[in-house]
Amino acid sequence: MLAHDSFVPGPADQAGAKTPGLSTGLPSREPCRGEGSNVIRKRSWGNSTRLLLLSLGTICVVASLGTITLRSNGYAPFSASVAEAANEDKLDQRLAQAATAALGDRRGTVIVMDPQTGRVRVVVNPQIAFEENLPPGSTIKPFTALAALKSGLIDEDSQTSCREKYSHEGFQTVCSHPRDLAPLNPTEAIAYSCNYYFGKMGERLNESTFDSTLTEFGFGRGSGINASVEAQGRLPRNGWHSENAIGECVDLQATPIQVLDAYSALVNGGHLYTPRVAPARGYVPALRATVAIKDEHRTLIVKGMRGAVRYGTAETAGLYSLPVYIFGKTGTATQIDGFRSQGWFVGFASLAAPASSLPNNSDANRESAPESVKLAVLVFLTRAHGSDAAQVARPIFEEYAQAATEKQGTSVTGSRSETRNSTEPGRAGAASPLRSTSAAQVRVHLVRENITRTISLEDYVLGVVAAEGSTEREPEALKALAIASRTYALKNIDRHAPDGYDFCTTTHCQRYRAVDFESPTLVSGAALEAVQTTRGEVLLDAGNQVADSYFSASCGGATANMTSLWGAKAPPYLRGMKDEYCRSDRHHDWTDVISEQQLLKATQSDPRTNVGNRIDDVRVLRQDATGRAELVALEGERRVTVKGWDFKIIVGRSLGWNLLKSSRFQISHSGSNFVFRGSGFGHGLGLCQEGAHVMAMRGASYRQILGKYFPGTTIGERAAESTMSSEVLLPHFDIAPDLLSQPRIFADLVWGDEQVLLVNPPGLVETRRLTLSSEDFRINYPASLNQREIDVLLRFLQASRSSLVARVASAGVSGQFPSLEVFINETTGDFVGRTGQPPWAAAATKGNRIEIQPLATLRRRRILETTLRHELVHVLVDRLGRGRTARWLAEGLAIHLAGEGRMVARYAPRQRITTEEIEKQLNNAKSANEMRVAYAAAYDEVKRMINSDGETNIWRRVAR
Numbered sequence: 001m002l003a004h005d006s007f008v009p010g011p012a013d014q015a016g017a018k019t020p021g022l023s024t025g026l027p028s029r030e031p032c033r034g035e036g037s038n039v040i041r042k043r044s045w046g047n048s049t050r051l052l053l054l055s056l057g058t059i060c061v062v063a064s065l066g067t068i069t070l071r072s073n074g075y076a077p078f079s080a081s082v083a084e085a086a087n088e089d090k091l092d093q094r095l096a097q098a099a100t101a102a103l104g105d106r107r108g109t110v111i112v113m114d115p116q117t118g119r120v121r122v123v124v125n126p127q128i129a130f131e132e133n134l135p136p137g138s139t140i141k142p143f144t145a146l147a148a149l150k151s152g153l154i155d156e157d158s159q160t161s162c163r164e165k166y167s168h169e170g171f172q173t174v175c176s177h178p179r180d181l182a183p184l185n186p187t188e189a190i191a192y193s194c195n196y197y198f199g200k201m202g203e204r205l206n207e208s209t210f211d212s213t214l215t216e217f218g219f220g221r222g223s224g225i226n227a228s229v230e231a232q233g234r235l236p237r238n239g240w241h242s243e244n245a246i247g248e249c250v251d252l253q254a255t256p257i258q259v260l261d262a263y264s265a266l267v268n269g270g271h272l273y274t275p276r277v278a279p280a281r282g283y284v285p286a287l288r289a290t291v292a293i294k295d296e297h298r299t300l301i302v303k304g305m306r307g308a309v310r311y312g313t314a315e316t317a318g319l320y321s322l323p324v325y326i327f328g329k330t331g332t333a334t335q336i337d338g339f340r341s342q343g344w345f346v347g348f349a350s351l352a353a354p355a356s357s358l359p360n361n362s363d364a365n366r367e368s369a370p371e372s373v374k375l376a377v378l379v380f381l382t383r384a385h386g387s388d389a390a391q392v393a394r395p396i397f398e399e400y401a402q403a404a405t406e407k408q409g410t411s412v413t414g415s416r417s418e419t420r421n422s423t424e425p426g427r428a429g430a431a432s433p434l435r436s437t438s439a440a441q442v443r444v445h446l447v448r449e450n451i452t453r454t455i456s457l458e459d460y461v462l463g464v465v466a467a468e469g470s471t472e473r474e475p476e477a478l479k480a481l482a483i484a485s486r487t488y489a490l491k492n493i494d495r496h497a498p499d500g501y502d503f504c505t506t507t508h509c510q511r512y513r514a515v516d517f518e519s520p521t522l523v524s525g526a527a528l529e530a531v532q533t534t535r536g537e538v539l540l541d542a543g544n545q546v547a548d549s550y551f552s553a554s555c556g557g558a559t560a561n562m563t564s565l566w567g568a569k570a571p572p573y574l575r576g577m578k579d580e581y582c583r584s585d586r587h588h589d590w591t592d593v594i595s596e597q598q599l600l601k602a603t604q605s606d607p608r609t610n611v612g613n614r615i616d617d618v619r620v621l622r623q624d625a626t627g628r629a630e631l632v633a634l635e636g637e638r639r640v641t642v643k644g645w646d647f648k649i650i651v652g653r654s655l656g657w658n659l660l661k662s663s664r665f666q667i668s669h670s671g672s673n674f675v676f677r678g679s680g681f682g683h684g685l686g687l688c689q690e691g692a693h694v695m696a697m698r699g700a701s702y703r704q705i706l707g708k709y710f711p712g713t714t715i716g717e718r719a720a721e722s723t724m725s726s727e728v729l730l731p732h733f734d735i736a737p738d739l740l741s742q743p744r745i746f747a748d749l750v751w752g753d754e755q756v757l758l759v760n761p762p763g764l765v766e767t768r769r770l771t772l773s774s775e776d777f778r779i780n781y782p783a784s785l786n787q788r789e790i791d792v793l794l795r796f797l798q799a800s801r802s803s804l805v806a807r808v809a810s811a812g813v814s815g816q817f818p819s820l821e822v823f824i825n826e827t828t829g830d831f832v833g834r835t836g837q838p839p840w841a842a843a844a845t846k847g848n849r850i851e852i853q854p855l856a857t858l859r860r861r862r863i864l865e866t867t868l869r870h871e872l873v874h875v876l877v878d879r880l881g882r883g884r885t886a887r888w889l890a891e892g893l894a895i896h897l898a899g900e901g902r903m904v905a906r907y908a909p910r911q912r913i914t915t916e917e918i919e920k921q922l923n924n925a926k927s928a929n930e931m932r933v934a935y936a937a938a939y940d941e942v943k944r945m946i947n948s949d950g951e952t953n954i955w956r957r958v959a960r
Contacts, residue, residue, distance in 0.1 A: 088121075088280035091403050096122045098399040101598075101656070102392045108381040109256050112396060115264035115348060115376040117285040118273025120225070120257075128380065130227045133234060133253035137333025138193045138313075138386065139344045140214075140247035142266065142301045144201060145186050147213040149297045153204050156300050157787065159183035161774055166199035171243045173199070177312070178473075182774050182795040190304025191312030193330060193386075195246055202245025210244060211235050216291045217262035217272065219254055224274040224288065231255050247333060260378040263329075263346045265291055267302060269370030302368045305329050305348075309390075310513070314345065315470060317390035321511065323448055324401045325350040325368070328377075328393070330386025343384035345393050349375040349400055375400050395656040442489060443501035444512060452501045453514075460503070460512065461486045462531045467513035468551070469527055472689070474696035475803050478530035480705040483715065484687045485510060487538040487549035526803055528796065532865055533899035539706060540716045541571060547713050548574060551687035556664045556680025557583050557627070559688060559709060564624035565645055565663070573710040574685060576626040581708075582680075582691035592659050592676045594651070599674055602654035603634060609650050612637025618674055619667055620644070628664045628684070645683065686710065699810065699952065717902060774798055776819050782826040785855065793855075793868075797822065800869050804876055804897070811955035817876055822850045822868075828857060842867045845874050870898040881958050888918040891935055892942030893954060901943065907936040915941060 092112075099110040099122050109129040112122035123129050148154045161183045165174050177192035189197035214220065220235035236244050236251040243249055254262075257275055265272040270291040276283070306327035310320045313330040320326065328347030335342055350372040377396050379389040442460050445452045455463075464485040469478050488510060493502050495509055503509040539547040548562075548571055558578050562570035582588060594602075596615055603609040614636045621631040621641060629644030642650075644663040651660050665678030681690075687709045695705050703715060768783040772790050777797045781790050797820075805817055825831040828839050835844040835851050842863060843852040850871045858864040873894040877885050895904055913921075918941065921934035945954060 082281070085279070085281035091400070092121045092280070094399050094403065095396055096124075098395045098656075099124050102395040102658075103379075106381055106384070106392075108379065108384075108389075108392075110380075110392070110396070111256055111260050111376075111378045113260055113264065113275065113376040113378075115268045115373050116271075116371075117283065118261070118264070118275045119280070119283050119285070120275050120277040123277060126227065129256045130225055130230050132255060133231045134255065134342065134380065135247060135249070135252065135333040135335075136254050136259055137247040137331035137342070137344055138195075139259055139263075139329055139331035139346055140252065141193060141198050141245075141331075142190055142305065142329055143213055143217065143219075143262070144198055144205070144210065144245045145190060145301060145304070146266070146293070146297055147210050148201050148205055149186070149294075149300070150213065151205070151209050153201065154186055156187070156296070157185060159185050159791075160189070160194075160197045160200055162194050162196045164196070166196040166246075168199060168203060168242045171241065171248070173243075173246065173248065182791060182798050183772075187300055187304040187307060188312075190301065190329065191307025191310075193308070193313045198245045199242050202242030205245055207236065207240035207244075210240070211237075214262075216289070217265055218258055218289070219262060223255075223257050223261045224286075225257050226276050226278075230257075233258050247331060256378050256380050259344070260346060260376055263348075263378075264373075264376050265289075266293070266298070267305075267348055267370065267373050269293065269298070298370070299368070302327055306368070309347070311470065313386055314347075314390040316387055317394050319347065319390065319394055319397060320448075320513075321506065322394075322397055322401045324397065324404060325372075325448065326397055327368070328390065330390055332386045335382070340383050341385055343379075343381040343386045343389040345377075345379045345386055345389035347377050347390070347393050347397065348373050349377075349397055351404060391658070395658065398656060442493060442503060445496065445499065445501040445504045446512075446514065447505050457486070457489060458531060458535060460489060462528065463512040463514060464489075464510045465527045465531055467511040468689070469530075470513075472693060473526060474693055475526055475530060475807070476700060476702045476705060477689070477692040477696040478526055479534050479702035480687060480692050480696075480709075481551065481689065482530045482534045483537050483539060483702065483706060484549045484551045486534070486536075487547055488551075490538055491546050491548060526799055528865065529800060529803055529869065529899070532869075533897075534702070535899060536717045536902050537715050538717070539710055539713045541573070541713055544716070547571070547710060549687075549710070550574070550683070550685040551689060552680075552682030552684050553688075554582050554588065554662075554679075554681040554690040555579050555684035555688040556588055556662055556678070558664075558684070559686065560626055560628060560684040561624055562685060564626075564630045565628065565683060565685060567643070573712050576624070577711070579688055579691045579709075581694040582688050588679050590661055590678055592678075593670070593673050594655070594659065594676065596672050596674070598655055599651070600636075602651045603636075605654045606650045608642050608646060609634055609640060611635060611640055620665075626664070626684070627679075628662070629666075632667075699950075701951070776801055776817070778819070778821045779824065780821060781824040784826070785824070789855070793822075796865060797868060797872070800872055804872060807897075807951070808876065808880070808955050811952040813880065813955045813959045816879060818848045818879065820848050820850060820872075820875065822852065824852055825854055828853055843871050845871045848875070850875075866898045866900050870894045870900065873897045877958055880955070885958050886915070886919060887922050888915050888934075888938040888941065889954075889958065891922065892938035892940075893958070895935065895939040896942050896946070901939055904932070904936040904939050907932040908940050909933055909937050912940070913937055 095112050099112060103110055103124055107128075108125065110122065110124040111120060111129050113120050145154070162175055162177070165172065167173075173195045175192075175195050177194060184192065184194055184197055186197075188194075211220075214235055220233050222230045222232050224230075233255055234251055234253040236249055239251065241249060244252055261272065261275050270293045271287060272289040272291055274286040274288045276286065306325075308314045308329055309317075309326055314328055319328070326347055326349050328345055331344035331346075333342050333344065334340075350368060351374050375397075377393050379392045381389050381392065441454050441456055443452055443454050444460060444463075461482055465478060465482050468485070469481050472478050472481070489503070492509070495503060503512070505512040539549055541547045557580075559576050560574075561576035562568050562574045564576075599618065600613075600615045603611055603615060611634050615634065617633075617635040619633055620629045621633040622629075624630045629647065631641050632644050632647040633639065633641050648660045648663045648665075660676060660678070662678055662680035662682060662684055664680045664684065665676045668675045668677070687706070692705045692709070695708065696702075700708075706713070706715065769780055770783050770787070772779050772781070772787065772794055774794050775798075777794060779790055779794055779797075801817060823834075825834065831837070831841070831844075831851060831853050832839050835841070837844050841853075842858060843850060845851075850868075852858065852867060852871075855864065858867055874890065877890045877893060881890075895901060918934055918937045921930060922938065925931040925934055942954065
């Protein structure tokens with residue numbers, strides 16, 4: 001029995017047979033009433049509810065408390081071939097089962113529709129879908145953006161810095177997105193659903209523009225759905241308030257079918273269809289209006305919706321990891337006349353259009369083109385948030401993706417929740433022996449895009465940390481993840497050698513997110529800092545070889561033993577241990593209830609668990625010392641045993657990865673259901689990300705975190721030297737000692753070796769300059785530079801500043817970090833002329849102003865980020881120490897926090913020298929080489945202090 005009053009249109013057949021795969025409970029030969037009326041009628045039979053669907057007089061659907069009977073009354077005209085229609089109708093059944101199971105016992109509705117025709121494929125709880133007026137919340141924001149774009153209030157580059165809280169004329173709300181974002185453009189505002197951005201937009205938008213846009217897309221009037229009762233929705237009239245633009249207004253209401261119909265028109269190129277619940281066979285679309293949408297406006301909004309799935313409000317649902325292109329928008333609204341939140345998600349799946357039909361043959365164009373959009377899904381939940389609704393939508397898209405790949409003769413692999421980093425030794429595709437660590441690059445196959453790219457090892461690690469650590473904000477936890485990922489990569493290079501590349505982007509290897517200037521928000525400054533700071537560092541075993549490294553979301557209280565988990569010989573550091581840190585986190589306890597019918601379906605999907613046509617019992621036969629199911633026994637027509645991890649994978653692959661999050665579970669019976677009570681998320685081997693988060697919050701360093709989860713290993717350097725330009729030797733040195741008078745000037749070297757430099761002279765004609773600002777920084781830059789490049793730089797500065805402030809605050813030290821101006825010089829000659837520094841200086845900081853060499857120069861030397869971080873540390877240390885911090889301490893700490901330690905290590909003196917001698921050498925160095933040695937000695941001294949006393953005490957010393 002289905003859990004909701006739900007139905008799905010079935011194929012119009014001639015025999016009147018029941019649709020396979022769905023339970024039926026009503027008499028199959030009962031005559032249909034109201035034939036030819038083409039409406040859904042609702043009738044009460046005692047305690048049950050009926051739904052009759054009469055589509056063109058051909059089919060009758062009766063649903064009673066979740067049971068469905070389908071019957072044909074004649075023939076229908078064909079709009080597709082019989083075979084195509086039959087396949088679509090079968091897919092409808094699969095989508096209906098996925099939607100019903102995903103919604104579970106929560107109050108809400110799910111609608112699945114074809115956005116190219118208006119055919120409603122699945123409805124769960126039609127009364128809510130068609131008859132309830134609801135506040136749309138943030139789902140209205142793309143239409144708000146469209147109204148503002150059409151009226152010229154904004155364009156694609158319009159930016160606003162979020163102030164976290166929005167208030168206007170008595171209305172107040174807050175933003176839930178990360179606090180350290182740079183100014184947002186419309187695309188990013190949609191992705192992050194920024195209330196401040198849209199609230200300020202609402203102050204400038206007028207009611208007529210807003211209402212006319214919504215009216216064009218069908219809001220405020222019935223959609224024409226073939227139901228006997230449909231609510232009309234409401235539009236605000238004669239009372240414009242800025243909160244209307246956010247979707248929080250009692251006068252702005254819509255039904256779920258209105259919202260989905262409007263969104264479908266928004267993404268399909270402006271075709272507003274009359275929605276119809278009907279089978280595929282004989283369906284004829286009814287176009288009721290065409291809305292004019294400029295291509296650039298639609299592209300901007302779709303890009304924002306894709307951003308919501310990739311890095312914004314819907315990121316946690318993991319929809320971007322599926323092998324179809326998905327974009328969507330979440331919404332969280334306040335219940336009418338209530339206080340509880342209600343969650344929305346509207347999402348679309350695209351299959352690429354033929355490359356020949358689109359300009360530039362670009363993958364992004366193909367996947368987001370109007371004709372490529374194939375499936376629309378709306379989820380509405382009471383007492384929930386938009387992210388919760390996106391989670392419910394995922395199994396529906398998974399089912400659709402599976403059907404699409406089956407049609408293409410492939411299979412879906414690498415679902416985000418299946419496993420993280422799950423290399424299973426001893427199986428096909430296991431890691432090859434370690435290739436030479438001098439390899440500078442890796443070949444990564446982007447599964448969704450079906451292309452292979454060759455990138456540097458460090459860029460690959462950054463992409464993994466951006467994907468796997470997207471919600472992590474603790475710097476030390478991100479550093480631990482970066483080292484675990486880098487170690488895995490070096491140990492498993494050539495994992496996909498038979499396929500012609502090293503790694504895929506699914507959890508079969510490591511989840512990876514491509515990072516580029518086109519999607520600057522996809523990687524946080526914290527992630528970038530973590531990878532830069534740990535550059536080249538890996539885990540080494542007792543034999544000084546690269547260790548086996550794994551990580552998962554949560555171990556559930558005890559890390560796994562590789563031997564009992566996968567049957568491979570476990571090194572000493574992967575034999576499992578108690579983890580007291582993740583016990584309080586969200587994945588420590590979970591309960592999944594699976595019906596006999598569902599579990600039977602799952603077990604029949606794999607020969608290792610197939611017990612026949614019935615399932616009588618499932619129990620854990622043996623648990624290992626970490627509490628994981630080592631062997632599971634299944635009984636039915638026959639008895640089989642299977643490894644606990646294999647059982648978890650088989651069930652997840654069949655029923656969805658939201659079930660059985662780990663193999664650390666126990667099983668009991670409740671009526672006809674099997675109850676699984678467990679803990680943890682993923683395989684639980686090696687680094688526990690939730691435990692690492694807690695350790696970092698409590699002040700542990702990344703070395704302590706890795707020492708906990710990989711006992712007996714050490715951190716060393718095995719990264720390829722060729723990943724670093726041969727010119728990049730040492731990016732930062734302060735110059736002349738006479739420059740240390742108040743206010744102090746910090747000027748940092750860019751070149752490592754003394755050499756004759758051809759310095760481009762200062763410009764003879766003053767070039768036009770622009771500025772871009774955030775709350776804490778103002779960048780002054782040549783107009784010849786791309787603004788998006790500056791925007792990325794601004795984000796990096798903001799994130800690095802936040803990271804430094806957090807480090808100081810965790811030490812219990814208070815101090816003001818001033819607002820700063822960063823001046824980017826157009827030429828090295830300009831830099832020399834403005835600062836008086838030699839041409840080998842990378843940057844010079846005086847007071848609240850940082851002057852840097854041309855971006856191209858610093859980027860070519862691969863020291864742009866480290867240079868900026870180094871200068872920020874100087875500003876902070878100088879402010880905290882009130883100009884009295886010893887130079888050796890300031891420089892050593894800056895090198896450490898900027899991640900430059902590996903570059904200075906080669907210049908370290910053979911014997912330790914005192915801090916007094918270091919200070920003297922820094923102030924009296926006669927050559928660049930003497931300065932290098934002094935900097936390396938300062939760094940070594942600071943590292944020695946950190947390892948002995950901890951970073952907290954260093955900050956306290958600076959403040960004293």
